[in-house]
Amino acid sequence: MYDKNESDRTAAGAGRGEHEDADTVLAAGTVRLRDGHGDSAGTGFLVGDGLVLTCAHVVCDALGKPRDTEVLEGARVTLDMPILAGPGVPGHDIEAEVAHWVPIREDRGGDVAVLRLLSPAPGARSLPTSLSRRLWEHGSRVVGFTGRSDRPVWQRGSLLGPAGKGWVQLSRADGQTVRVTGGFSGSPVWDNALGAVVGMIVAAEPVRDDQQAYMLHLGALADEIPALAEAFLVPTPFRGLEAFREEDADVFFGREEDTETVVRAVRGERAVVTLCGPSGCGKSSLALAGVAPAMRRAGHEVVVVHCGRTSRPVGALAVELLELARQARFGPSRTVGVERVVTWLTGAGLADTVHRLTGSATTDLLVVLDQAESLLDLPEGDLTTLLAVLFPSRRTAGMRVLLTLRADFIDAALSHEHLGPVLKRGAVLPLTPMTREQLRAVITRPVDRVPGVSYEPGLVRRILEDAGSEPGALPLLSFVLRHLWEEQSGGRLRVEAYERAGGVSGALRRHAEEAWWKYVPSKAEAGSDLSGAPKTSDPVEAVVHARRLLAGLVRVVPGSGAPALRRVLTRAEAGEQRWRLAVLFAGKREGRAPPGAPRRGRCAGERGARP
Secondary structure (H helix, E strand, O other): OOOOOOHHHEEOOOOOOOOEEHHHHHHOOEEEEEOOOOOEEEEEEEEEOOEEEEOHHHHHHHHOOOOOOOOOOOOEEEEEOHHHHOOOOOOOOEEEEEEEEEEEOOOOOEEEEEEEEOOOOOOOOOOOEOOOOOOOOOEEEEEEOOOOOOOOEEEEEEEEEEEEOOEEEEEEOOOOOOOOOOOOOOOEEEEOOOOEEEEEEEEEOOOOOOOEEEEEEHHHHHHHOOOHHHHHOOOOOOOOOOOOOHHHHHHOOOOHHHHHHHHHHHOOOOOEEEEEEOOOOOHHHHHHHHHHHHHHHOOOEEEEEEHHHOOOHHHHHHHHHHHHHOOHHHOOOOOOOHHHHHHHHHHOOHHHHHHHHHOOOOOOEEEEEEOHHHHHHOOHHHHHHHHHHHOOOOOOOOEEEEEEEEHHHHHHHHOOOOHHHHHHHOEEEEOOOOOHHHHHHHHHHHHHOOOOOEEOOOHHHHHHHHHOOOOOHHHHHHHHHHHHHHOOEOOEEOHHHHHHHOHHHHHHHHHHHHHHHHHOOOOOOOOEOOOOOEOOOOHHHHHHHHHHHHHHOEEOOOOOOOOOEEOOOOHHHHOHHHHHHHHHHOOOOOOOOOOOOOOOOOOOOOOOEOO
């Protein structure tokens, strides 16, 4: 059995990868419902953006209605958060309305209500949840409120087996004198081992020494109200074919040493650092999710220009600086247009523009030029203007530039008339493919952060063997990991799903083939697909569309001798037929159930009474 005194102190995955005290987490997400006399009617907990989960009979008690009364959506109830407020501090009343209602059924199923807060609850946040059903003998804790007291009553216990109707039995811990009584209904059931909520107290036997209580598992709650499934699921920590962003820093693993190396170089004597490496080795992710957050922690402001997505990098820089200046710490935002900022940049320079926009004297600024190979395709005037803004003849202390550059463009960049001299004055850092241990961190550490989710035995080793050490393997690995996450079942990333996808090397190819056949039907299917969207009925025409689409996604720099560049293609340029194919290739799906959503199906049996 898990130690109930030690393991109940932290919440797994809480707060950017750091562990957080379970008391703090539960205090910020547990609410109390009261009746018209001020007495406690029961408990509830935050599960989504402004949503509270509780029992239907608790809402009836709060409204002073019989428990078999139907409560209509929109009915108002009052709740507060006495644990968050603290002992002796009057709780702030919060109005909420019924958003979903499942009454107690004759078979004693149901008994679920979802409330929507009508005003913000300062300091409140959703509780971490887990849909895992591997709970046997995990230590647990629940909380209730009795009478009019603001002091919570806690009970330690142990999770046992299923008891039918989606219920799971809870037994009191040895030496625990607290029994589950009225006021505990709707309490979140905290699993000490998983560091997350796994269910809601719904019933209890009469008070006696061997009293057993029962929770409704979160999976059963999502069966009752399917809209809850998404609120219970942790967003995927894997980015697929997309680079990690700064907001993904808490799930970016494997490049810790490389991050330190680049940060040291950026903070060194040279004003520009070029991070170069093969396509698909993770340069953008390292710059955005590794270096950028580290530089912010060191006191630098950071702006990012995605060179591959703009034909006007100085304008893009102006937009990013305006976003920086709108942050609250710089005071009221200034009414300035992009073109005015461009004029400042080209006339007064970067440091002066930052001062005008922010009112701050700081010059500690890092500009990240991601996919800098795209600069080679700029008109000469636009490129020289950008370089003059970023690298003035008189250097400003604290201003730094970090470029990411594909290795197959390094010769063209260094030999370029204008860009070459700038890069040669700086530092060039090669980024090598990940080692096996780095890849292991990429595979395992994001999953380790999530309560109740794990790989099937042997799957991590198999993925590592399939990934190998080729430079381009990282995007393929990330793609299949995202697929495994979306196809997880019962909190497990499964071997069967991995094999069905085609493994590391075959998952993307299989996805592309499936997308192609959704676009080009067989003769029997010609005309429409399962969603009713029109298909391209002529396979020859479809091939023409595909070739034009792929050709439109690249461009060649004339006379550079460099490989083709990526190119952003707009919907208007592509046309509707080619756009539909692009959407299919990109993996956009409509009408898909949330990944890992619980399957319907219940065990028979019932016990206990509603406390």
